[in-house]
Amino acid sequence: MLKFLMMMVFMMPLCLKKKMFWMVQMMLMMMMFLFMNLTIFNESYCNLSYMISCDIMSFGLIMLSIWICLLMMMASENLLKMSYYVEFFMFNLIFLLIMLFLTFSVMNLFMFYLFFEGSLIPTLMLIIGWGYQPERIQAGMYLLFYTLFASLPLLMGILYLYTMKYNNNIYFLKFMNLNMYLLYFCMIMAFLVKMPMYFVHLWLPKAHVEAPVSGSMILAGIMLKLGGYGLMRVLVLMENLSLKLNFIWVSLSLIGGFYISLMCFCQIDMKSLIAYSSVAHMSLVIGGIMTMNYWGYLGSYILMIGHGLCSSGMFCLANINYERLHSRSLYINKGMMNFMPSMSMWWFLLLSSNMAAPPSLNLMGEINLINSLVGWSWVSMIMLILVSFFSAGYSLYLFSYTQHGKYYTGMYSFYSGVSREYLLLMLHWLPLNLLVLKVDYVMMWL
Structure with a gap:
């Protein structure tokens, strides 16, 4: 492990030199x-x-x-x-x-x-x-x-x-x-x-x-x-x-997760919406860890990895729009399908992973978490149903608002996605959906 630490320490002086941006990236x-x-x-x-x-x-x-x-x-x-x-x-x-x-x-x-x-x-x-x-x-x-x-x-x-x-x-x-x-x-x-x-x-x-x-x-x-x-x-x-x-934390996070899911529907700032959806997902993770059982730990771990990739990818998407329109408002980021049809596919793929659609890691994690929480107490089923349903709801809300509708007429200059951005999104989405094949590796760690 020390070799990786040394590698990072020796990368630090490299960062301070000019024209080393791509070099550092390759090293990483x-x-x-x-x-x-x-x-x-x-x-x-x-x-x-x-x-x-x-x-x-x-x-x-x-x-x-x-x-x-x-x-x-x-x-x-x-x-x-x-x-x-x-x-x-x-x-x-x-x-x-x-x-x-x-x-x-x-x-x-x-x-x-x-x-x-x-x-x-x-x-x-x-x-x-x-x-x-x-x-x-x-x-x-x-x-x-x-x-x-x-x-x-x-x-x-x-x-x-x-x-x-x-x-x-x-x-x-x-x-x-x-x-x-x-x-x-x-x-x-x-x-x-x-x-x-x-x-x-x-x-x-x-x-x-x-x-x-x-x-x-x-x-x-x-x-x-x-x-x-x-x-x-x-x-x-x-x-x-x-x-x-632990029942205190489980009940707090499940009720909080449901309330935050409702809050997501009130957001008009794309980044804010994605941030609140993170809180909703993390409430499930807290619930899973606090049940103190095998399924809960596994589910929390898988969902943490899945959410890390998925949420990060969604922030990239929001930023790609922000770099072009200089606004994160959902009122201005409308009708993007007209301008960047292929970016629309990435919006769909990452948002579908966000609402835990197969074959993403999020689905695997959520199945485990639902298993653990319902095993812990069947009453938690009510909140789990609501959180899962609304997570699909706000993901669809974000997708339909940004991709469909009448686009903002004040857009006087616009350029489509560049290959770097498509690569960036692919590197978020591929591990998120391919790691499901190696989920046995995660299942053994306790």
């Missing part, structure tokens, strides 16, 4: 293929080096991080055209990738906290440095304070755990079974805010709307998954207590 692609060929054993941690290691859970999420970072560069070619601090942008991106790589691979709980928080800084830089509106400062503050406020108790919890057990290794957490209410709330609140759970989700739509396309992609693709990953690792620590108290 090479790293992705090298990482894919790692040997992963199902039993436990492997590829250990200097307290950095990898099991199946971190393997999938690290692979997703490298892939999304590669696609972020591909989507941000506009910065290169305008030569808008592109060297610093690449540096920032690689720094973010290092932080994410370390978050998913360290075995020490304190180090995990450190990198979990550290990944916030480059994201903040992306939003404040390359965002579009002046409100981006406020969005950055929301992001920072929501996350920091909730994660200070986590730090206290980790330190308390260390003073009590003299051990912070994630692997050894499963041998402890603590019965402390306050510790339980301290340990999981940070992850619930990061997910984000309904009630503490307000930073997400704000951050998404103000972020540049790369910021939105990394937020939707990886940042929300940090919360899920943390929950999966930490809940093992307090199993008995979790079984007693």
